[in-house]
Amino acid sequence: MLSPGDENIVRALKERLREAAGDRLQAVIVYGSRVWGGADSDSDLDVVAIVRDCTPELEAAFLEAAYQVMWDYDFTPLISLKISDSLSYDACLGKCFSFYRKVAQEGVTL
Numbered sequence: 001m002l003s004p005g006d007e008n009i010v011r012a013l014k015e016r017l018r019e020a021a022g023d024r025l026q027a028v029i030v031y032g033s034r035v036w037g038g039a040d041s042d043s044d045l046d047v048v049a050i051v052r053d054c055t056p057e058l059e060a061a062f063l064e065a066a067y068q069v070m071w072d073y074d075f076t077p078l079i080s081l082k083i084s085d086s087l088s089y090d091a092c093l094g095k096c097f098s099f100y101r102k103v104a105q106e107g108v109t110l
């Protein structure tokens with residue numbers, strides 16, 4: 001389960017991603033050690049943003065949004081943001097690729 005501090009960071013990130021993508025933002029999923037409780041002080045915050053009709057410009061806007069959130073929180077923790085087009089995400093999940101399966105199994109959607 002996410003700590004309250006991590007949850008605040010993810011909510012701030014989601015707000016900035018929503019500003020960049022509008023209704024194209026389909027989901028924000030947090031996964032990894034900060035979700036399942038194995039994080040230490042150096043652990044990053046693993047996040048997947050799933051969007052409809054992903055473009056290079058939208059990816060750049062998302063990476064900038066993540067940087068700005070990290071700046072706001074003194075880069076603690078670092079955010080590891082992965083961006084996936086919703087059709088690609090669904091296709092890869094359907095093929096049982098291990099990364100996508102892991103995100104689906106342990107991820108928390110905020």
